[in-house]
Amino acid sequence: MRVLITAGGTTEKIDEVRAITNHSTGRLGSLIADYFYEAGATEIVYICSEQAKRPKHIQKMRELPIVSVQDLYQTLTKELISASFDIVIHSMAVSDYYLEGTASQDVLTTEIVKQLNQHPDMSQEEAVKQGLELAFHEMTSANQPKKMSSALPTVYFQLKQTPKVIRQIKKIQPHATLVGFKLLVDVDSTELVQVASRLMEKNDADYVLANDLSQIKGDQHVGYLLQQDGSYTLFQTKQAIAKGIVEATMKGVN
Amino acid sequence: MRVLITAGGTTEKIDEVRAITNHSTGRLGSLIADYFYEAGATEIVYICSEQAKRPKHIQKMRELPIVSVQDLYQTLTKELISASFDIVIHSMAVSDYYLEGTASQDVLTTEIVKQLNQHPDMSQEEAVKQGLELAFHEMTSANQPKKMSSALPTVYFQLKQTPKVIRQIKKIQPHATLVGFKLLVDVDSTELVQVASRLMEKNDADYVLANDLSQIKGDQHVGYLLQQDGSYTLFQTKQAIAKGIVEATMKGVN
Numbered sequence: 298m299r300v301l302i303t304a305g306g307t308t309e310k311i312d313e314v315r316a317i318t319n320h321s322t323g324r325l326g327s328l329i330a331d332y333f334y335e336a337g338a339t340e341i342v343y344i345c346s347e348q349a350k351r352p353k354h355i356q357k358m359r360e361l362p363i364v365s366v367q368d369l370y371q372t373l374t375k376e377l378i379s380a381s382f383d384i385v386i387h388s389m390a391v392s393d394y395y396l397e398g399t400a401s402q403d404v405l406t407t408e409i410v411k412q413l414n415q416h417p418d419m420s421q422e423e424a425v426k427q428g429l430e431l432a433f434h435e436m437t438s439a440n441q442p443k444k445m446s447s448a449l450p451t452v453y454f455q456l457k458q459t460p461k462v463i464r465q466i467k468k469i470q471p472h473a474t475l476v477g478f479k480l481l482v483d484v485d486s487t488e489l490v491q492v493a494s495r496l497m498e499k500n501d502a503d504y505v506l507a508n509d510l511s512q513i514k515g516d517q518h519v520g521y522l523l524q525q526d527g528s529y530t531l532f533q534t535k536q537a538i539a540k541g542i543v544e545a546t547m548k549g550v551n
Numbered sequence: 552m553r554v555l556i557t558a559g560g561t562t563e564k565i566d567e568v569r570a571i572t573n574h575s576t577g578r579l580g581s582l583i584a585d586y587f588y589e590a591g592a593t594e595i596v597y598i599c600s601e602q603a604k605r606p607k608h609i610q611k612m613r614e615l616p617i618v619s620v621q622d623l624y625q626t627l628t629k630e631l632i633s634a635s636f637d638i639v640i641h642s643m644a645v646s647d648y649y650l651e652g653t654a655s656q657d658v659l660t661t662e663i664v665k666q667l668n669q670h671p672d673m674s675q676e677e678a679v680k681q682g683l684e685l686a687f688h689e690m691t692s693a694n695q696p697k698k699m700s701s702a703l704p705t706v707y708f709q710l711k712q713t714p715k716v717i718r719q720i721k722k723i724q725p726h727a728t729l730v731g732f733k734l735l736v737d738v739d740s741t742e743l744v745q746v747a748s749r750l751m752e753k754n755d756a757d758y759v760l761a762n763d764l765s766q767i768k769g770d771q772h773v774g775y776l777l778q779q780d781g782s783y784t785l786f787q788t789k790q791a792i793a794k795g796i797v798e799a800t801m802k803g804v805n
Contacts, residue, residue: 311571313737313764314644314734315573316572317569317570317571318571319568320569320570390568394701397705402680402683405683406679407676413675422660422664425659425664425679426660429659429660429707444734444735444736445647447648447712450712451651451711452648452709452710453709453710454707454710455705455706456705456706456707458701458703458704480698482566482567482568483567510567510568510698
């Protein structure tokens with residue numbers, strides 16, 4: 298039985314000293330990895346961020362560290378292409394956006410006004426959108442500073458959507474059992490289960506672990522493990538979730 | 552001898568799961584705190600971020616945890632008002648900006664076009680600036696989502712400058728010996744020393760430790776400890792910097 302697990306959270310660099318991070322301790326992923334090891338998995342690949350909690354048995358696993366979404370995308374794709382996996386657990390909190398560029402208020406305003414005046418043929422909407430694109434694009438070339446200036450009263454960031462990493466998994470390995478994760482904040486359980494079902498469908502996942510940040514406190518961790526037929530199992534602790542995921546997915550493999 | 556030390560890096564919240572962080576392990580600050588303890592400081596207040604490295608002797612110090620710049624500002628000000636300190640070491644990496652709000656490309660474009668058309672009396676520059684302000688302002692009221700949508704192709708952040716925390720220190724305690732820190736990335740030593748001198752002057756610091764990220768690797772850490780007369784001492788390791796700062800500042804106290 299070969300298992301691939303992602304754990305922790307990605308970090309998108311702003312400059313050499315600043316970053317946009319996704320909180321995630323990686324603790325749940327580390328527990329899942331340990332349960333798989335104890336259940337006799339022959340190979341476990343553990344893709345994780347630097348800060349992520351490592352499994353107890355990490356020495357018996359292959360650890361692949363990543364930082365950004367792009368790192369994760371490349372590392373995961375390479376693994377999935379080079380060997381087949383029975384089970385893939387994608388528990389990493391992946392940034393939905395990367396930083397395209399930064400701009401001061403003056404640069405942004407000047408570029409928008411320039412586009413408005415240079416393109417009388419365009420609608421104002423189009424000219425403003427073009428100005429926004431160009432202002433940030435200009436800042437992202439080789440002249441991007443190594444440390445952002447701290448002297449500006451107002452700064453703007455432009456963030457672009459990252460490709461959905463989870464979507465790759467079944468495309469490359471349609472026969473793997475895939476578990477996706479959906480974290481929401483302070484919603485009711487009906488909404489949580491609905492959103493998780495959509496994630497399952499879009500990404501061809503076999504299970505989705507749906508959870509709500511407001512119901513996570515240390516090892517107390519409410520989680521709904523959804524199956525494709527719409528049924529789910531409710532767990533109350535990280536340990537129970539981890540064990541539940543390992544047992545459910547191993548059934549499919551045997 | 553009463554000493555106050557800040558260490559680690561601040562974190563500015565984006566939503567319940569995302570944040571903008573300043574990398575800083577807090578290791579140098581923790582070493583400085585331990586040297587002060589070993590040199591006989593009677594009280595050490597250690598203001599630090601959650602992730603920051605703690606001194607070995609933290610049990611003998613008063614630890615005050617903070618997250619954001621605003622937390623730091625309040626905690627530091629409260630300490631400085633309530634008791635006098637002989638020495639203040641401000642080694643924390645403080646975010647220069649906080650997140651004022653987020654906006655989609657559509658909201659931003661619509662607001663700018665609206666301001667352009669509603670204010671024929673304004674220059675285009677003024678109308679665009681007003682549109683930028685209003686677009687982000689609308690998003691920052693109570694309706695700010697607990698978790699940012701991941702469905703938008705492009706998102707904008709508006710960041711506003713934070714008050715300079717270091718500037719408060721000598722204003723409240725003019726008789727304390729203050730050590731400021733300046734980190735640059737990949738500049739020559741002349742520029743580094745010049746920028747650090749300006750920081751010293753602006754904030755009435757007695758010493759500034761100037762360092763360059765490209766010359767830091769684990770405990771190997773090049774640091775210039777500048778004095779007000781323009782002279783400086785060059786150190787090569789974190790331990791040497793920490794010891795150098797403790798010895799220099801204690802001379803002033805005795």
